[in-house]
Structure formats: structure tokens, C-alpha cells
Amino acid sequence: xxxxxxxxxxxxxxxxxxxxxxxxxxxxxxxxxxxxxxxxxxxxxxxxxxxxxxxxxxxxxxxxxxxxxxxxxxxxxxxxxxxxxxxxxxxxxxxxxxxxxxxxxxxxxxxxxxxxxxxxxxxxxxxxxxxxxxxxxxxxxxxxxxxxxxxxxxxxxxxxxxxxxxxxxxxxxxxxxxxxxxxxxxxxxxxxxxxxxxxxxxxxxxxxxxxxxxxxxxxxxxxxxxxxxxxxxxxxxxxxxxxxxxxxxxxxxxxxxxxxxxxxxxxxxxxxxxxxxxxxxxxxxxxxxxxxxxxxxxxxxxxxx
Amino acid sequence: xxxxxxxxxxxxxxxxxxxxxxxxxxxxxxxxxxxxxxxxxxxxxxxxxxxxxxxxxxxxxxxxxxxxxxxxxxxxxxxxxxxxxxxxxxxxxxxxxxxxxxxxxxxxxxxxxxxxxxxxxxxxxxxxxxxxxxxxxxxxxxxxxxxxxxxxxxxxxxxxxxxxxxxxxxxxxxxxxxxxxxxxxxxxxxxxxxxxxxxxxxxxxxxxxxxxxxxxxxxxxxxxxxxxxxxxxxxxxxxxxxxxxxxxxxxxxxxxxxxxxxxxxxxxxxxxxxxxxxxxxxxxxxxxxxxxxxxxxxxxxxxxxxxxxxxxxxxxxxxxxxxxxxxxxxxxxxxxxxxxxxxxxxxxxxxxxxxxxxxx
Ligand SMILES: Nc1ncnc2c1ncn2[C@@H]1O[C@H](COP(=O)(O)OP(=O)(O)O)[C@@H](O)[C@H]1O
Ligand SMILES: [Mg+2]
Numbered sequence: 001x002x003x004x005x006x007x008x009x010x011x012x013x014x015x016x017x018x019x020x021x022x023x024x025x026x027x028x029x030x031x032x033x034x035x036x037x038x039x040x041x042x043x044x045x046x047x048x049x050x051x052x053x054x055x056x057x058x059x060x061x062x063x064x065x066x067x068x069x070x071x072x073x074x075x076x077x078x079x080x081x082x083x084x085x086x087x088x089x090x091x092x093x094x095x096x097x098x099x100x101x102x103x104x105x106x107x108x109x110x111x112x113x114x115x116x117x118x119x120x121x122x123x124x125x126x127x128x129x130x131x132x133x134x135x136x137x138x139x140x141x142x143x144x145x146x147x148x149x150x151x152x153x154x155x156x157x158x159x160x161x162x163x164x165x166x167x168x169x170x171x172x173x174x175x176x177x178x179x180x181x182x183x184x185x186x187x188x189x190x191x192x193x194x195x196x197x198x199x200x201x202x203x204x205x206x207x208x209x210x211x212x213x214x215x216x217x218x219x220x221x222x223x224x225x226x227x228x229x230x231x232x233x234x235x236x237x238x239x240x241x242x243x244x245x246x247x248x249x250x251x252x253x254x255x256x257x258x259x260x261x262x263x264x265x266x267x268x269x270x271x272x273x274x275x276x277x278x279x280x281x282x283x284x285x286x287x288x289x290x291x292x293x294x295x296x297x298x299x300x301x302x303x304x305x
Numbered sequence: 306x307x308x309x310x311x312x313x314x315x316x317x318x319x320x321x322x323x324x325x326x327x328x329x330x331x332x333x334x335x336x337x338x339x340x341x342x343x344x345x346x347x348x349x350x351x352x353x354x355x356x357x358x359x360x361x362x363x364x365x366x367x368x369x370x371x372x373x374x375x376x377x378x379x380x381x382x383x384x385x386x387x388x389x390x391x392x393x394x395x396x397x398x399x400x401x402x403x404x405x406x407x408x409x410x411x412x413x414x415x416x417x418x419x420x421x422x423x424x425x426x427x428x429x430x431x432x433x434x435x436x437x438x439x440x441x442x443x444x445x446x447x448x449x450x451x452x453x454x455x456x457x458x459x460x461x462x463x464x465x466x467x468x469x470x471x472x473x474x475x476x477x478x479x480x481x482x483x484x485x486x487x488x489x490x491x492x493x494x495x496x497x498x499x500x501x502x503x504x505x506x507x508x509x510x511x512x513x514x515x516x517x518x519x520x521x522x523x524x525x526x527x528x529x530x531x532x533x534x535x536x537x538x539x540x541x542x543x544x545x546x547x548x549x550x551x552x553x554x555x556x557x558x559x560x561x562x563x564x565x566x567x568x569x570x571x572x573x574x575x576x577x578x579x580x581x582x583x584x585x586x587x588x589x590x591x592x593x594x595x596x597x598x599x600x601x602x603x604x605x606x607x608x609x610x611x612x613x614x615x616x617x618x619x620x621x622x623x624x625x626x627x628x629x630x631x632x633x634x635x636x637x638x639x640x641x642x643x644x645x646x647x648x649x650x651x652x653x654x655x656x657x658x659x660x661x662x663x664x665x
Binding site: 187205 | 355356357376377378382383384386388389390391392393394403404407408434435437438451455
């Protein structure tokens with residue numbers, strides 16, 4: 001009995017060091033941030049000296065037009081980039097899922113953008129968007145068109161950061177979709193061809209539905225990431241002009257460093273965190289539902305034998 | 306229901322030629338079985354017919370119309386795959402009606418057809434389920450049903466029964482045989498199982514190593530095999546092959562080996578007149594032996610093992626170094642370890658050329 005007990009505890013014993021490190025590295029900062037969000041805290045104060053203000057930071061933010069604007073910009077940005085990236089990424093995967101010569105080199109080329117550090121991506125695009133010497137405007141001029149105010153006009157600036165993000169992250173969707181596509185049952189596709197499906201009908205009726213579980217997880221992963229975007233926009237526009245590209249992470253960093261409101265910045269982070277937690281749970285719930293369904297199907301099949 | 310003709314069709318994957326150029330004609334409304342050991346190119350042949358593989362050279366004709374460049378959907382055929390290839394995300398009704406829905410057949414007609422075929426195959430109660438919720442045998446029926454709801458001119462089957470257990474396989478085989486007699490369509494059926502081939506085929510095409518060895522009715526293949534491969538492949542238990550030589554003694558032709566001497570029947574003897582003293586292979590079916598020594602020519606065999614199969618037993622016997630299978634009635638048991646004399650029905654002897662394997 002004693003031994004059985006000890007045996008049952010053994011795995012936890014081995015897990016303990018990792019659990020402690022997790023607790024310190026993860027829970028401590030989060031706890032710290034949650035506590036800080038209830039304070040009116042100036043960086044020159046030590047945390048003990050800050051005044052406890054309860055939910056004032058949270059309530060204040062809900063009435064803060066600038067915060068709401070940047071919350072809206074974030075959601076708009078995430079929705080737009082993820083939509084475009086999903087369409088392009090899945091589209092490219094469907095297009096390039098064939099065994100012709102040179103395809104593997106092409107695929108490697110396609111995923112390069114993802115491997116470049118975001119700061120570098122930002123700098124690269126900033127040069128390309130440069131109003132007079134950037135490649136885009138130079139090309140436009142040489143073709144006789146008017147230059148475009150890529151980063152100096154609010155709407156264009158939003159479009160510019162979207163383009164840069166799409167350039168960097170479409171490959172992510174692309175490789176996951178391609179992997180999903182290549183693991184589909186080949187014979188089901190052949191059966192569809194025999195059943196008379198055109199290439200387009202195979203995509204709509206067979207490939208996309210079968211890829212759906214992977215696509216949904218990919219979408220949620222990408223969405224979570226898009227809400228946290230910072231570096232590229234920081235380098236490209238630093239949130240401007242006006243608030244047109246000021247996404248939440250940028251606003252948080254400015255609130256902390258420029259406005260010196262640590263408590264408020266912490267409260268903003270928590271709003272973002274809540275949003276991300278909801279998305280993450282949505283993903284887990286989806287996975288769970290899929291697993292439960294598979295288990296149920298398997299059980300039904302076994303009973304029927 | 307076209308007449309299908311392969312004209313010098315060949316298939317290579319890269320530099321590997323898996324099917325050298327061959328001709329093959331499948332008559333209208335015939336049930337043709339392609340049979341041969343695994344890897345001999347049966348599936349490749351069928352898939353070229355279906356349009357799932359390109360032909361490397363040659364042309365396939367449906368009633369004189371070349372079709373090798375056409376898409377599968379333009380060839381008017383339905384196919385049952387070895388792994389069933391059901392659409393995992395569609396329920397059974399949707400699986401079965403997919404082709405009809407693509408062809409924009411009216412809804413009422415689709416429902417009517419699906420229900421008729423489903424009840425014929427005993428899967429009407431499963432229409433709302435997903436493929437994952439079915440057992441292997443049920444999936445097999447659905448795959449069959451999906452092909453049958455279509456009014457295709459040609460039906461292709463690629464080892465549709467090989468994933469089933471023996472009992473279910475027997476049952477499905479019987480149902481297929483019934484279907485063959487009621488449905489007046491071209492059917493091309495691929496299998497490695499000679500029993501399936503013999504029971505189902507109007508005509509059987511025996512393949513080996515990418516080559517067509519022989520084609521004909523089951524009876525022709527059993528009684529008149531052209532070479533040792535076909536003779537050994539068709540029939541169970543398999544034919545016994547013994548080394549021997551032809552000799553003439555006392556006015557009759559004999560075939561003689563280490564432990565036997567059998568007189569040749571008149572027709573073979575006349576055919577072999579021109580080839581005296583020649584090394585040959587003798588083929589004896591296990592069913593050509595009888596314990597009644599008053600019949601046929603006597604042969605002495607040492608019984609090693611007796612395999613009881615029910616009404617019949619198969620005796621594993623030795624004749625010198627060679628192993629010989631003998632089929633007997635279990636009602637008259639033979640003791641293992643004894644030496645017995647059997648009668649050989651000499652009418653059923655087959656003589657093959659030893660080097661080429663061709664029947665003489
Ligand atoms: N896609 C392929 N690439 C290369 N070789 C193949 C391919 N498909 C089949 N083969 C080869 O072709 C031969 C015939 O295969 P197949 O027609 O599937 O045989 P069977 O159906 O008679 O078992 C085999 O030797 C197999 O290895
Ligand atoms: Mg095969």
C-alpha cells in the first residue's frame with residue numbers, strides 16, 4: 001500500500017522542479033502584473049509606495065477614447081491580416097500541392113520571410129516604403145504615376161503595416177496548410193475524380209472540409225499572434241500617423257514609458273490577456289470537441305462490429 | 306457499356322517499366338477478372354483504364370474511341386477501391402450520392418436511387434452515419450453502393466474484398482456473383498485470389514511480372530493452362546510439378562521420373578511424337594489421384610502429413626525428393642508415415658517443356 005502510494009507520487013516528484021520553475025517564471029510576473037493593475041503607480045516609486053486604487057484603472061480605460069481606438073485598431077488589424085493570410089496561404093498551398101520539378105525549392109523560398117527577425121522585416125519595409133527613394137514610389141514614378149504616401153497618411157499607413165505582416169506570416173499558414181493537404185487520404189481524392197468532381201469541386205467538397213480541423217487551429221494560433229504584434233509596426237510607423245496604426249502593445253509600451261502610468265499599462269495588458277485567454281480556450285475547446293467526436297465515432301464503430 | 310481495347314499499352318515509372326506493351330480486349334457486358342500475384346501490375350492496368358494513371362505509350366479504346374487522354378469523369382465509369390476511399394466527412398447517404406449531386410440529378414431521383422441500392426446492400430439503416438462509425442464490412446458495402454448508384458457503363462473493382470475476414474469475404478463474393486448475373490454492365494475486377502477469380506469471372510486474365518500469361522474462361526484456364534505459371538496459379542490445392550523425361554517402350558509413350566513411370570494418354574502421345582527423349586515437367590493436379598488402384602496408373606507415395614479439411618483431406622506425400630499433394634475423401638482415411646499406392650488418372654496429366662514452362 002505504502003509502495004503503491006509512493007509509486008503513484010513518483011511522477012509528480014519528477015515534475016516538481018519543472019512546476020516550481022513554471023510557477024516562478026510564469027505565475028509570478030502575471031501575478032505581479034495583475035496586482036500592479038490595481039495601483040496608481042509611477043516608475044519613480046517602488047511598488048510598495050504606489051497607491052491602491054482598486055478597479056479605477058480598468059474603468060478609466062473603458063472611457064479612454066485613445067485606448068478604445070487602439071483596441072479597435074488591434075482588432076481591425078488582426079481580423080484583416082489573418083483573413084488575407086488565410087486566403088493567400090491556403091490558396092498557395094492548394095496551388096503548389098503537386099509533384100513537379102523544382103517545387104520543393106519553391107516551397108523553401110516561400111517560407112523564408114517567416115524566418116527573418118521582425119525588427120529586420122520592419123526596417124526592410126521602411127526602406128521600401130520610403131517616400132522618395134523607396135522601391136515602390138520610385139517604380140511608380142518611373143511608370144508615370146503619383147507617389148503614394150505609404151506611411152504618412154493614416155489609411156495608407158494601416159494598409160502598409162498590413163502588407164508587411166501579410167508578407168511575413170502568409171508562409172506560416174502556407175506550410176501548415178500544405179502539410180494538412182499532403183496528409184489527406186489520397187484515395188478519397190481519386191474517388192472524387194472518378195465521381196466526376198472538377199479540380200475546383202474537389203477543393204470545395206473534399207479538400208477544404210478535410211483540412212478544416214487544421215485550418216481552425218492555424219487560424220486561432222495566427223489570431224493570437226496577430227493580437228500581440230509589435231516590432232514591425234514599431235519600426236514602420238510607431239503607431240502613427242495619429243493613432244491610425246497604434247495597436248495595443250504599442251499603446252501599452254507608450255503608457256508605461258512615455259506617460260509613466262505603470263498601473264494603467266498593466267490594466268491594458270490584462271484586457272489584452274483576457275482576449276487572448278478567450279481565444280486560447282476557444283482553441284482548446286475546439287480540440288477537445290474534435291477528440292470527443294473521434295472517440296465517440298470509434299466507439300460506435302467498435303460496438304457495431 | 307463499351308467494348309474496351311488496350312492497344313500496345315505500356316506503363317513505366319521513370320526508367321522502370323512495370324508493364325511492357327500489351328494488347329487486351331474486354332468484350333461488352335463481360336465480367337473480367339485480372340488475377341495475379343501481388344505487384345504484377347493489376348492495379349496499374351486498372352488505374353490506367355480509370356484515368357488515374359497516364360499511359361506511357363499505346364492507346365485505350367472504348368468502342369474504337371481513344372480515351373487515354375480523357376479525364377476519369379469523361380470515361381463513364383465507377384470504381385470500388387481496395388481501402389474503400391469513402392469521404393470521411395460525409396455521411397453514408399452523402400457518400401453514395403456525391404456523383405449524382407455533382408451531375409445535378411434531381412433530388413427526388415437521388416433519394417430514390419440511394420435508397421434502392423442501400424436496401425439491396427442491407428445498409429439502409431446506416432445512411433445517416435459517418436464512415437468512421439461503420440465496421441469494415443459495412444464500409445465495403447457502402448463503397449460498393451457508391452459505385453452502384455451510378456449508372457456508369459463500366460465498373461472497376463480493385464481487390465474490394467481483400468480487407469475483409471474470410472467469412473465476410475465468402476458472403477460478399479456470393480453477393481457479387483449474384484450482382485454479376487443481374488447487372489448487365491462491363492465489370493473489371495482485380496484480385497490476387499484465384500478462388501475469387503474462378504468464382505466471379507466470365508473471363509479471367511492471368512498476369513505475372515507485368516505480362517499477360519493467359520486469358521480465358523475459368524474452365525479453359527483450369528483444363529488448358531498454357532504454361533506452368535498458370536497451371537500452378539489456378540486451382541487449389543496447387544498443381545504438383547515433377548521432373549521427368551519422355552521415353553518410348555513397348556509401343557507406348559511413357560513419362561518417367563525417379564520414382565514413377567506413367568503412360569501418356571493417346572492425344573498427348575501423338576502431340577509429343579516429334580519430341581522424343583526430352584526433359585519435361587509433369588503436372589499432376591491433387592485431384593487426379595485416387596486411392597482406388599484399379600483405376601489409372603499406379604504410383605507409390607510416402608504419406609507424410611494428412612491435413613484434414615472436412616469432407617476432403619489433403620495428403621502431403623513424398624515421391625523420392627519431390628513433394629506431392631494428394632486430395633482424398635476424408636471418409637477413407639490414410640495413415641501418415643505409410644507408403645501407399647494411388648491410381649493416377651492419366652487423362653489429366655499435363656506435360657510442360659522444362660526450360661520454357663510452356664505446355665506441350
Ligand atoms: N507510383 C509508383 N511508382 C513507382 N512504382 C510503382 C508505382 N506504383 C506501382 N509501382 C510498381 O508497379 C508494379 C505494379 O504495381 P501494382 O499495379 O500496384 O501491382 P498489383 O496491383 O498487381 O499488386 C509494382 O512493382 C510496384 O512496385
Ligand atoms: Mg494492387
